[in-house]
Amino acid sequence: xxxxxxxxxxxxxxxxxxxxxxxxxxxxxxxxxxxxxxxxxxxxxxxxxxxxxxxxxxxxxxxxxxxxxxxxxxxxxxxxxxxxxxxxxxxxxxxxxxxxxxxxxxxxxxxxxxxxxxxxxxxxxxxxxxxxxxxxxxxxxxxxxxxxxxxxxxxxxxxxxxxxxxxxxxxxxxxxxxxxxxxxxxxxxxxxxxxxxxxxxxxxxxxxxxxxxxxxxxxxxxxxxxxxxxxxxxxxxxxxxxxxxxxxxxxxxxxxxxxxxxxxxxxxxxxxxxxxxxxxxxxxxxxxxxxxxxxxxxxxxxxxxxxxxxxxxxxxxxxxxxxxxxxxxxxxxxxxxxxxxxxxxxxxxxxxxxxxxxxxxxxxxxxxxxxxxxxxxxxxxxxxxxxxxxxxxxxxxxxxxxxxxxxxxxxxxxxxxxxxxxxxxxxxxxxx
Numbered sequence: 536x537x538x539x540x541x542x543x544x545x546x547x548x549x550x551x552x553x554x555x556x557x558x559x560x561x562x563x564x565x566x567x568x569x570x571x572x573x574x575x576x577x578x579x580x581x582x583x584x585x586x587x588x589x590x591x592x593x594x595x596x597x598x599x600x601x602x603x604x605x606x607x608x609x610x611x612x613x614x615x616x617x618x619x620x621x622x623x624x625x626x627x628x629x630x631x632x633x634x635x636x637x638x639x640x641x642x643x644x645x646x647x648x649x650x651x652x653x654x655x656x657x658x659x660x661x662x663x664x665x666x667x668x669x670x671x672x673x674x675x676x677x678x679x680x681x682x683x684x685x686x687x688x689x690x691x692x693x694x695x696x697x698x699x700x701x702x703x704x705x706x707x708x709x710x711x712x713x714x715x716x717x718x719x720x721x722x723x724x725x726x727x728x729x730x731x732x733x734x735x736x737x738x739x740x741x742x743x744x745x746x747x748x749x750x751x752x753x754x755x756x757x758x759x760x761x762x763x764x765x766x767x768x769x770x771x772x773x774x775x776x777x778x779x780x781x782x783x784x785x786x787x788x789x790x791x792x793x794x795x796x797x798x799x800x801x802x803x804x805x806x807x808x809x810x811x812x813x814x815x816x817x818x819x820x821x822x823x824x825x826x827x828x829x830x831x832x833x834x835x836x837x838x839x840x841x842x843x844x845x846x847x848x849x850x851x852x853x854x855x856x857x858x859x860x861x862x863x864x865x866x867x868x869x870x871x872x873x874x875x876x877x878x879x880x881x882x883x884x885x886x887x888x889x890x891x892x893x894x895x896x897x898x899x900x901x902x903x904x905x906x907x908x909x910x911x912x913x914x915x916x917x918x919x920x921x922x923x924x925x926x927x928x929x930x931x932x933x934x935x936x937x938x939x940x941x942x943x944x945x946x947x948x949x950x951x952x953x954x955x956x957x958x959x960x961x962x963x964x965x966x967x
Contacts, residue, residue: 793929845925
């Protein structure tokens with residue numbers, strides 16, 4: 536039986552197990568020093584941290600080689616500009632739609648009205664200073680590519696790698712050995728992804744168990760209104776807005792798409808990092824959905840860096856929530872500022888856990904909301920971050936599919952075959 540079980544099912548089972556173990560520890564062993572020291576902050580913390588490090592270890596080499604293959608695979612510099620332009624425009628569009636939806640629904644349900652501030656405002660939050668927009672554009676270009684690689688600065692790595700790959704194309708025949716080498720290295724990295732995926736269920740279990748041991752379910756209760764509205768908008772955007780765009784522009788079945796993206800979504804949910812999920816997203820988009828490697832390896836890392844639909848939704852709902860809690864009326868101009876700020880901020884922040892709070896502080900400063908308000912939502916943010924990341928990578932994959940369809944670089948037979956891309960997961964033939 537276990538031989539036939541897909542990776543998605545394994546991860547799902549271990550994730551639920553982690554959630555249950557964590558919740559039990561939180562309820563019954565929160566004060567047990569041995570459990571907290573050796574199990575929660577010992578075993579779970581170590582295994583979870585190693586697993587996240589394994590995933591992050593893959594990101595930079597995988598993005599580098601797959602981008603070189605992607606750019607050289609597209610082959611034509613004008614086509615490259617076209618693909619990049621389409622992807623960028625669509626990412627900005629979905630971010631704007633996401634935050635507009637969030638503000639509209641949050642305004643209708645008004646979470647935070649009549650909130651007892653005295654009970655809730657015990658926490659403090661010191662906002663990290665967000666860089667000005669001009670600095671964001673300056674920081675796109677690495678002054679030292681080696682430092683960019685060492686720090687894992689994704690925007691700078693993407694900029695340098697695309698420029699490097701374009702120049703490989705420009706030198707023509709002499710660049711072919713570099714392209715061949717990159718393709719081989721890319722294949723090696725994909726194999727490393729497969730190896731890491733075998734330990735994924737255990738890593739996911741440890742991450743979930745630690746999160747719920749420390750946070751528990753009880754902290755959600757006072758914030759239920761905010762939590763419910765935010766999760767509803769996130770689900771609505773992933774299964775509504777994005778799927779309508781997919782149906783309109785790519786003319787493919789949204790249900791089939793969602794079914795094929797399940798592994799990546801569960802992964803994103805458990806790791807809370809768009810960047811850490813890149814290897815799995817790439818695998819799903821290429822092997823399961825059938826997008827050509829040249830398009831997928833260009834658009835997916837690009838999306839993981841600048842496409843923050845989930846984070847934009849959180850900002851929209853959080854802004855309405857905090858405005859209601861403090862009794863501040865932002866008015867239409869305030870909300871339009873939030874939309875504009877979120878779309879711009881999504882370009883300048885990298886896909887790492889907790890980046891949403893930095894962006895939120897930036898937005899609050901802009902519209903004159905008290906930044907201390909973030910302390911109210913920081914408790915439930917870790918759980919919401921998981922849902923947000925799953926929405927982010929769904930957006931990345933949907934846009935990649937739309938761009939691939941418009942460029943005619945998607946294999947529709949693969950897309951329509953429900954079992955395509957399961958070869959790595961399934962050891963035995965499915966039909967006996």
